[in-house]
Amino acid sequence: MNFHQLHIFFTVAERGSFSAAAQALHMSQPAVTMQVQALEEHYGTKLLIRSTKRMELSEAGKTLLPYARRSLELSQETDAAMASFSRNLLGRLQLGASLTIGEYVLPRLLGPFGREYPDISIMLKVMNTTQILEEIANHQMNFGLIEAPVEHPDMVLNAVMEDELKLIVPIGHPLAAREGAVYLEDMLKYPFVLREKGSGTRKVMEDVLLERGYDPETIQTVMELGSTGAVKSAVEEGLGITMLSTSTVKHEIALGLVKMIDIADASFKRNYYSIQLRSSLLPMAAMKFLDYLKEHSR
Template sequence: MNFHQLHIFYTVAERGSFSAAAQALHMTQPAVTMQIQALEDYFGVKLLHRSTKKMELSEAGRTLLPYAMKSMELVRETDTAMSAFTQMLEGRLMLGASLTIGEYVLPRLLGPFGQEYPHISIVMKVMNTTQIMDDILRHQLNFGLIEAPVHHPDMVVEPVMQDELLLIVPGSHPLADRDEVSLAEALEYPFILREQGSGTRQVMEEEIQRRKAVLPELQTVMELGSTGAVKSAVEAGLGITMLSPSSVKHEVALGLLKIIRIGDASFKRKFYAIRLKSSLLPISAVTFLTYLRQQGGEGVQAADHAAFRDHSAEERTI
C-alpha cells in the first residue's frame, strides 16, 4: 500500500466512476483500475462494487474512505510544515486572482515572496470568480484567490486573508465631508457596481439583501467589468460605490475620492483560496499560501484602515 493508491481510491469514491477519476488525475482508466485492484489485493477485500450502471463502495470501502482522506490532509500538513525549512524550492505556479486581489493586494506581497523564494515563478491570471473556477476545473490553474466563498462539490475553499468594503464617493460629493454615514443614507444615492460574478459585488449585495426590509432599494446606474473602471466612473461623479480601501489609496491621497465608514453595517470579508479536491497542491503552492496567511491575516485590513485614519486626520488638521 502507498499514498498514491489511497489518493486514487479517494478520487474514484468522490467522483463516482473510474473514468471521471482518471480524467481528474490525468491517468488512463486502466491505470486507475490497476491501482484499485492492487489496493484490494493488499487488504484482501473488495473496496468497490462495480456494475454497468453504477459503482458503489463496499462496507470495507466505506471504512477505508475516511482514512484515505486523513492521509491526504496529513500530506498537505507535512508539506506546509516542511516548506518553512526549504529555501531552494522550485516551481511554476499558475494561479488565478479576482480583480481586487490581483490588481491591488497581491502586487505588494509578490516582491517580498520572490526575494525569499527566488526559484518559484508565479504566473497570475486576473479575472472574476466565475472564470477562475472554470479554469481550475479545466486544470488550467493550480488554485485561485477569490473575494467571496463559493460552493462547488469538486472544490475546497479556505480563508487566507481579510478585508473590508467601505463606501467610496467623489471628493466633491455631498457626503464627502462626513467620516461616517448610515447604510440607509448611502443608499439614497445611485451606485456603480462591478459586474455579476464579482466577489466584491456579492459581499455588498448579500449584506444589503439581509437587511432589505428596513432599507431603501439599491439604485444601480452602471455595471462595470473592473475596479479601475468603477473608480473612474465614481471620480467623474456618475455615482458612488463600495470597494476595498487598498484599491483607492492613490485616488484618496490625491483628493479625487473619499473613503467613508458605514456606521451601522459591516461589509467585512475574507479572501479565499480555492482548489480542486482531487488534486494535491505542489509544495511551492502550499508555501505561497502559507506565506499569504502569515502576511495577510489581519494585515490588509489593519494597514488600510490605519492609512484611512491617518488621511482623515490630515484633512481635519488642514
C-alpha cells in the same frame, strides 16, 4: 498499502470511474486500476463493485472512504505545517485570481515573494470565478483565489486573506465634507455607481444591507459597470458614490481624487479564498505561496 494507493482509491470513488480518476491524476487508466487492485489485495476484500454501466463502492469501500479522505487532509495539513521551514523551493505555480485580487491585491505581494523565493515562477491568470473553477477542474492550474465562497462537490475552500469595503465618494460630494463616519441611512440617500450584479464586491455590500434590514433593490443605482476601474472613474466624475475594497482605491486616495469614509453602523468585511481540487495535493511551492499571503496581506 501506501498513501499513494489511498489517494488513488479516494479519487476513483470521488470521480465515479477509473477513466475520470486517471485523467485527474495524470495517470494511465491501467495504472490506476493496478493500484486499486493492490489496495484490495492488501485488505483482502473488494473495495469497488464494477459493472458495465456503473461503479459502486462495496461495504468495505464505503468504510475505507472516510479514512482515505482523512489521510489526504492530513497530508495537506502536514505540507502546510512544513512549508514554513522550506527556504530553497523550486517550482512553477499556475493559478487564477478574480478581478479585485488579481489586479489590486496580488501585484504588491508578488514582487516581495519573488525576491524571497526566486526559484518559484508564477503564472497568474485574472478571470472570473466560473472560469477559475473550470480551469482547476481541467487541471490547467494548481489553485485559484476568489472573492466569495462557492460550493463545488470536487473542490475545497480555505480563507487566506481579509478584505473590507468602504464608502467611496467624490471629493466634492456632500458626504465628503462630513467629519468622521456616516450612517447607512445617510449613505443610502444618494445615487450609487455599482459593479454588475453577481460580482463579489456587490454581493458583500448587498448581504450586509440585508442583515441590517435594508432592501438592496431600493438603492438608487444610476450605473452598473463591469470593472472596478470603471466604477472608480465614474465616482471621480461625480456620477455617484460606491462601496469598494480598500485595496482598490489607495492610488486614487493618495492623489486626492476620491475620499474613503467609514460606516458607523455596519462593517463590510469579507474573506478572500483559495480553492483547489479536493482530490489533488498542492505542491510545496503553492503551500508556501498561500502561507505567504496569509502572513503579508494583513
